[in-house]
Structures are given as structure tokens and as C-alpha cells.
Amino acid sequence: EKIDKFNQYWHITITPYEKEIEPNVPPVDDVLESFKYLSKRLGKxxxxxxxxxxxxxEEYTLEKHIESFEYMLNSLSGYTTEAIISFIDLYEKTKRNFPKAREVTKDERLKLGKEFAKIGKKNNITIKTCVEGTELDKFGIDSSGCMTKEVIERAINKNLNIPKQKARNGECYCLLNNDIGEYNTCNHGCLYCYANSNKRLVKRNLKLHDPKSPILIGEIKEDDIIIERKQESCISNEKTKQTRLF
Known part of the structure; x- marks a missing residue:
């Protein structure tokens, strides 16, 4: 109820991985039910x-991914219009924390893309990629961006007055570029995590978390510099200011 006044657009990550990869992530079926709850409340x-x-x-084979993806989309048919996929990026921290991981080959990407596109079509769900180039476009997969101006306009059913932006990294046209999170603060412990450097640092930061503090980790100190960001609505022809996420 507290966030009902905000315009909202949610990305919900669900993967097929077990506890040895994602130690503290809730079971798939639990997350699917939470997804459906949000969809009923906010709209698909x-x-x-x-x-x-x-x-x-060896465990998470092409066949396993195809089976898992089909299970999820069959479950979410009618509850969403899009599913976004991306393949693992082996940053240095990822290699260190997940040494058994390897990049997905082009042949594997093409096989998955072809099958995922079929599953999406069957469930009336558009499959999109996140910064993966255009090699899967031939299967009907959308590579235009996962949180573009058009996506958000469709989600909140309002026009946005936003200047055209240059692509970040040459490919990403997503609008949001201010993250309210913080590195080394997630306790899910996923081996592939792009944000956590090591478990020790995460544990230290979590001990410093105070839910009553205005910042995520620790408290504001006397010598901290607080810069108040100017917030303006991007919604076209809006005459009255409202509290919003976008």
C-alpha cells in the first residue's frame, strides 16, 4: 500500500539454479507466485x-535451460508481456567467486535463442535480450533494450518527455542510470554475482545496516557531503507534481 502512489515497472529475476549456485534465493515456485501477485496488483x-x-x-545444460524457461513462461502466461534474457559475463570478481563458470558459446546462444523464441511465441510473451547484440534477432527476439523510453511509457500508460540518449557501452538504451543499491550488500550469495566482491565484505556491510538510517549502510557522518538531486517529472503535459519513481 505504501508504494501504490508510485508509477512502477518491475524486473523480477528467476533462474533455474539450485542452492549450490544461489544459496539464499527463494524457491522458483515461491518467486513465481510473488510475480503473479504483483502482476494482478499492477498489471501485466x-x-x-x-x-x-x-x-x-554439466548440470545446467541447454536442455535444462529450455525445460526451465518453458516451465516459467507456461506459469507466467497471461501475467507478463516480456521476458528478458542475457548470458553470463565473466568479470574478474565472477571468475574468482565462480571459477567453474564459462562463457556461453555462439552455437549455444543460437540454440537457446531459437527455442526460447518458440516458447515465448506459444505463451504470447516477447523475448528480449539485455546487451547481447543482434545475433538472436532472426528468431524474432527483440534487442532494442529492456528499459527504454517506449517500455516505460507502455508500462505506466503515459508519454514521457525525455531527450534521446546515447547508448551506453554502444548497446544499452535503458533510461535508468541512477542505482539506489550498493555493492557488497546482497546476502543471497549467488556465485555469479556481479555486485559482490567477497563474502567477508558483505557480512561486514550487513552488520552496519540500520533500517532506520536514511542510507543503506551505516549512518550519516558529520563530514559526509549530502547532495540533493533535483527531481522533475518526465511525464508530458503534467501540470501538478506527484511523488513518483520515474
Whole structure:
């Protein structure tokens, strides 16, 4: 109820990985039910599935991913219009924390893309990629961006007055570029995590978390510099200011 006054657009990540990869992530079926709850409350345009990162090994084979993706989309049919996929990026911290991970080959990406597109079409769900180039476009997969101006306009059913932006990293046209999170603060413990450097640092930061503090980790100190960001509505022809996320 506290956030009902905000315009909202959610990305919800669900993967097929077990506890040895994602130690503290809730079971798949629990997250699917939470997804459906949000969809019923906000609308299917306002919640999108993220199936990422995708990696391949002896347990999580191409067949396993295809089976898992189909299970999820069959479950979410009618509850969302989009599903976003991306393949694992092996940053140095990822290699260190998940040494058994390897990049997905082009042949594997093409096989998954072809099958995922079929599953999406069957469930009337558009499959999109996140910064993966255009190699899967031939299967009907959308590579235009996962949180573009058009996506958000459709989700909140309002026009946005936003200048055209340059692509970040040459590919990403997503609008949001201010993250309210913080590195080394997630306790899910996923081996592939792009944000956590090591468990020790995460534990230290979590001990400093105070839910009553205005910042995520610790308290504001006397010598901290607080810069208040100017917030303006991007909604076209809006005459009255409202509290909003976008």
C-alpha cells in the first residue's frame, strides 16, 4: 500500500539454479507466485521476467535451460508481456567467486535463442535480450533494450518527455542510470554475482545496516557531503507534481 502512489515497472529475476549456485534465493515456485501477485496488483505490462545470467555446465545444460524457461513462461502466461534474457559475463570478481563458470558459446546462444523464441511465441510473451547484440534477432527476439523510453511509457500508460540518449557501452538504451543499491550488500550469495566482491565484505556491510538510517549502510557522518538531486517529472503535459519513481 505504501508504494501504490508510485508509477512502477518491475524486473523480477528467476533462474533455474539450485542452492549450490544461489544459496539464499527463494524457491522458483515461491518467486513465481510473488510475480503473479504483483502482476494482478499492477498489471501485466508492469512486471517483466529476467532469466539471467545464463551459463552452461554439466548440470545446467541447454536442455535444462529450455525445460526451465518453458516451465516459467507456461506459469507466467497471461501475467507478463516480456521476458528478458542475457548470458553470463565473466568479470574478474565472477571468475574468482565462480571459477567453474564459462562463457556461453555462439552455437549455444543460437540454440537457446531459437527455442526460447518458440516458447515465448506459444505463451504470447516477447523475448528480449539485455546487451547481447543482434545475433538472436532472426528468431524474432527483440534487442532494442529492456528499459527504454517506449517500455516505460507502455508500462505506466503515459508519454514521457525525455531527450534521446546515447547508448551506453554502444548497446544499452535503458533510461535508468541512477542505482539506489550498493555493492557488497546482497546476502543471497549467488556465485555469479556481479555486485559482490567477497563474502567477508558483505557480512561486514550487513552488520552496519540500520533500517532506520536514511542510507543503506551505516549512518550519516558529520563530514559526509549530502547532495540533493533535483527531481522533475518526465511525464508530458503534467501540470501538478506527484511523488513518483520515474
Amino acid at each position: 505490462e508492469n512486471v517483466t521476467l529476467r532469466y539471467d545470467p545464463i551459463f552452461i555446465n
